[in-house]
Amino acid sequence: EFFRCLAICHTVLPEGDEKSPEMIKYQAASPDEAALVIAAKHFGFFFYRRTPTTIYVRESHVEKMGKVQDISYEILNVLEFNSTRKRQSVVCRYPDGRLVLYCKGADTVIYERLSDSNNDIKKITREYLEQFGSSGLRTLCLAYRELHPNVYESWNEKFIQAKSSLQDREKKLDEVAELIENDLILIGSTAIEDKLQEGVPRCIETLQRAGIKIWVLTGDKIETAINIAYACSLINNDMKQFVISSETDAIREVEDRGDQVEIARFIKDEVKRELKKCLEEAQSYFLTVSGPKLALVIDGKCLMYALDPSLRVMLLNLSLNCHAVVCCRVSPLQKAQVTSMVKKGAKKITLSIGDGANDVSMIQAAHVGVGISGMEGMQAVMASDFAIAQFRYLEDLLLVHGRWSYLRICKVVIYFFYKNLTFTLTQFWFTFQTGFSGQRFYDDWFQSLYNVIFTALPVIIVGLFDKDVSASLSKKYPELYMEGIKNVFFKWKERYLDSGMSVQLPSLVL
Incomplete structure (x- = not known):
């Protein structure tokens, strides 16, 4: 049942020649799901074809005494995995008409839905789960339940109603799934290594x-x-x-x-x-x-x-x-x-x-x-x-490009206020010299092109190319990043200093 559950309870799609297991490639929503299907294949449960209503598995396990047998399982319902449910279930019909629900998911979720029997396997599996977790492995629990036809038919009517609902569809599907995902029998657990990326x-x-x-x-x-x-x-x-x-x-x-x-x-x-x-x-x-x-x-x-x-x-x-x-x-x-x-x-x-x-x-x-x-x-x-x-590129994103951007934005914003205050205050002080006659200090063209041409180059150069230290030094001394956390280059003191200079400079021009 363990490997049959792995071969049936999934949403993997096979690609390639079904006659050659080595040529089959699995397309899965996550690498973990594909890994479990591949593991089932290595242990004699080769999933090789899927249709909207059927899964085909080539079984060659010990119970069949070495014989290879192609078995088709009719998929009646799929209760999809999501991060809230933390589990996935499939209701399938065997060739002999037997109805079985297979479920796999997080250990905490599965254990809450197990029947009161088989306490020994629960205890042993929990011990293994703790060992797997301590080794840094990602774990899942597998369980199943045999369904009576009358129980299934009654539940399936509610499932169809929830699936066709136009409002709160996901919520209703989850509620219906709760009705059948109970009294499960624990099969076992899986553990998959999830290696850290380099760096x-x-x-x-x-x-x-x-x-x-x-x-x-x-x-x-x-x-x-x-x-x-x-x-x-x-x-x-x-x-x-x-x-x-x-x-x-x-x-x-x-x-x-x-x-x-x-x-x-x-x-x-x-x-x-x-x-x-x-x-x-x-x-x-x-x-x-x-x-x-x-x-x-x-x-x-x-x-x-x-x-x-x-x-x-x-x-x-x-x-x-x-x-x-x-x-x-x-x-x-x-x-x-x-x-x-x-x-x-x-x-x-x-x-x-x-x-x-x-x-x-x-x-x-x-x-x-x-x-x-x-x-x-x-x-x-x-x-x-x-x-x-990759995760390690976050170092360059923050310590290099993030820090450079912070410095550039600070300088550009402060320079923007400085040059515009200087520009406008010159006209302001000039009005005192002309007796508030309304005479202009700047030519019309100069006034129009001041920001567009005459003072645009420093803003562009500083905003795009300014670097106080190189990329290698930024990563070698990450403590430099704390200047941004403490907002060293954009404090009120810096703003008042530049504003004071912009007030004094127009008087010197005049």
Whole structure:
């Protein structure tokens, strides 16, 4: 059932000659989905053809005693994956008429929908999931449920109504999916390695030296997120880590009772207590001379309650006191909420960078959005302000081109006010010399061409080509970027100084 689920429960499209498995290429929405289908092929479940209603699988596993058999599975319904549901399901009919629902998704989501039986495999699988997460692997759980024809027919009528609805279609489909995605039987779990791009740790370290605080918002489980944070040098062993997780024995015990009101109240109280405890501990570290750097790790379920208006201020204060923040198992909406919290609550300039469709809302919520073009598709790039090919290019974008642009804009704006004040104040002082007769100091053509021709060249040259230091020095000394964070070149003192010069210069001309 494990590999059959991998071969059936997906939206992958095969391309190539079905007679030659080596020639088949899979087109998938994500690299993870393609990897799982390829794994099923290597273990004797070769998915080679798809039609709108049927999936064809060539099975040559041990149960068939080495025989190769082409089996067609009729696909009745597809409950698509999205970042809110965090799972995907397929209802299929076997050649013998048996109806089966296959489901794969995040472990937290699948475990909530399992039947009460098979507690041994649940426990063993959870242990493996923790091992996989600690190794930095991305995990999924697989489950299935056999459906009675009468149960399916009743549910399918509701599914068709929801699918044909013109208002709140997605919401109604999710509600209908909840009706059938329950009493599942756990099959097992998968783990996929998601390697960091080249130069990510060095880039993050450089950006931190430049005074930029880096937060990680990811959909991975907490063990995987912490492992990745270590791998990219965001967290190290010298840091004091505050971990706020819903994967505790006390919370699991309450969840096993099944009372949703009690679960919500208990988790909220636990989150409030942990936030208060961590914030007091963080403030005590700041009173010491050589206190350790702080890091906050919080999962999506706890973050949902921490973003409540009554706890949001406490979360923001704790987060701003931390050197690094890692939010795991978060939905796209939560990513956008965290970004908006920092943007509006802390009044900070924010930049969001991502490469997938689940990062779009976060990218749009930030002041500056950066999309990475890659295997996850082009949705993030299309929604962003800037597009780069790899994460490490963010170093050039910010420390080199971003800093140059800041200097150029500051100089151009200040020069613009300076030259126009000089131009207009000359006419102003001249009116005193002429007894307010209305006589003009400038010729009409000079007045018209002053900004267009006579003073345009300095603005163009400074605005396009001015560089105080080279690109290599900007990256070698990222501390130079702090001048922009502190707004050194565009303070009121600089403006008043230039304005004073523009007031005095016309009197010297006259």
